[in-house]
Amino acid sequence: MSDNTIIEMRNINKTYDNKVIINDLNLNINKGEFITVIGSSGCGKTTVLKMINGLNTPDRGEIFINGENIKNENIIELRRKIGYSIQGTSLFPHMTIEKNISYVPNLINKKDKDEVKKSVSKLIKVVGLEESILNRYPEQLSGGQQQRVGIARALAAQPDILLMDEPFGAVDEITRKQLQDEIVRIHKELEVTIIFITHDIKEALKLGTRVLVMDKGEIVQFNKPEVIKKHPANDFVRELVL
Ligand SMILES: Nc1ncnc2c1ncn2[C@@H]1O[C@H](COP(=O)(O)OP(=O)(O)OP(=O)(O)O)[C@@H](O)[C@H]1O
Ligand SMILES: [Mg+2]
Numbered sequence: 001m002s003d004n005t006i007i008e009m010r011n012i013n014k015t016y017d018n019k020v021i022i023n024d025l026n027l028n029i030n031k032g033e034f035i036t037v038i039g040s041s042g043c044g045k046t047t048v049l050k051m052i053n054g055l056n057t058p059d060r061g062e063i064f065i066n067g068e069n070i071k072n073e074n075i076i077e078l079r080r081k082i083g084y085s086i087q088g089t090s091l092f093p094h095m096t097i098e099k100n101i102s103y104v105p106n107l108i109n110k111k112d113k114d115e116v117k118k119s120v121s122k123l124i125k126v127v128g129l130e131e132s133i134l135n136r137y138p139e140q141l142s143g144g145q146q147q148r149v150g151i152a153r154a155l156a157a158q159p160d161i162l163l164m165d166e167p168f169g170a171v172d173e174i175t176r177k178q179l180q181d182e183i184v185r186i187h188k189e190l191e192v193t194i195i196f197i198t199h200d201i202k203e204a205l206k207l208g209t210r211v212l213v214m215d216k217g218e219i220v221q222f223n224k225p226e227v228i229k230k231h232p233a234n235d236f237v238r239e240l241v242l
Contacts, residue, residue, distance in 0.1 A: 005067075006031045006161065006193050007052060012061035014047055014217075021047055022058070022217045029195070031160075034187050036204035037197045038240070039214030045197045048214075049163050052195070053082040065161070080104075083154030083162040083192075087169040090150055091138040097124075097149055098134040104156035123152040126189070128182050144175035148182070155190070164196040168203070180207060201240050205229065213237050 007029040014022040022044050029035055037045050050056035051063060054075045063070045070078055091100050101120050121131055127148040138146055147167060154162055164183075168176045184207060187194055198204050204211050205225040213221045213228065213236070221233035232238040 004030045006033075006065065007195075008064040009048070009051070010062045010064070012048070012051065012058045012063070014044070014051075014056075014058050020217060025061070025217070025219060027212075027219065027222070029193065031193055032191055034184075034194045034207060034209045035196065035212055036208030036210075037195065037212045037214065038199070038201060038204040039220075040216075041199075043214045044217045045214055046165055049165055049195060049197060052161070052163060053079050053084055055079075055084075080157055081159055081161070083157060083159035085150050085154040085162065085164045085167050087166040091146055091153070093138050096135055096137060097141070100138065100149060101153045101156055104153060119156065123155055124149075126155065126186060127152045128178070142175075144171045144179065147171060147175075147179060151183070151186070155186070155192075160193060162192050162194045164194065166197050166199060169199065176203075183207065205241070213240065 005028055007027070009025055009027040012022055012025040012027075013020070025048065027048075037049070039045055047056055051058055052065070054070060065073075065078070091097075092103065095103065098120055101123055102116050120134065124131055124134060129145060129148050129152075133141060133145065138149070141149065147170075151167070154164075168179045171179065180203065183194070183196075186192070196207060198207075205228065208225055210223060211221075211225055211228050212219060213233075215236050221228060221237050228237065229241050232241055
């Protein structure tokens with residue numbers, strides 16, 4: 001493991017109902033990478049993602065974040081350090097946008113209300129929204145706006161790692177394009193490490209500094225977009241990039 005490694009997964013196995021879902025998976029992710037993950041439905045993408053923030057645990061294998069085995073870490077602390085954004089409305093419907101974003105534990109704990117307000121104002125701008133929406137409720141926003149608020153909330157803990165599970169799946173093409181440009185900008189600006197699951201190969205190739213292709217619980221190729229395009233590792237990848 002090099003100093004630059006932020007996430008390392010070693011010999012990860014997961015079985016559900018006697019069915020092997022993840023088979024001896026090994027993975028190294030460097031600080032500041034933007035990893036896109038793609039593969040057929042049910043191949044284990046979400047399962048792997050959730051292992052990184054302890055929402056799921058492997059049957060066998062070890063996971064290290066910044067060199068620390070997550071087995072030895074407090075799971076609440078771990079989740080606090082890792083942003084998690086999923087498709088659709090994960091916002092609390094009965095809370096304003098402002099409350100939704102500041103709900104993140106380390107903002108709640110802050111006594112200084114002005115400071116919290118400042119962070120929220122900054123975050124809402126980071127995701128390309130106007131402060132005027134802060135007093136609205138989620139149902140008073142469009143799907144794309146809600147998705148942006150979801151990202152703002154995931155960023156509120158100033159995480160080193162941002163996990164995103166098909167975050168732009170439910171929005172129209174134009175909004176999706178805007179969100180893609182936004183997340184690329186955020187990635188550069190905040191130097192956060194992103195792992196981003198998508199069903200869309202174009203999105204995977206456009207956003208990823210490296211693309212991880214999974215099939216049946218295994219990594220079939222993990223490389224730069226141009227390499228994936230030029231030298232697909234097998235027929236599965238070849239079909240995908242066609
Ligand atoms: N709690 C569970 N109990 C039993 N089986 C599960 C459980 N969670 C996931 N699985 C199974 O594990 C496999 C991998 O699921 P996972 O959610 O990781 O797939 P995915 O690659 O994210 O798929 P999708 O692209 O459809 O989101 C699937 O076959 C799924 O049915
Ligand atoms: Mg999934």
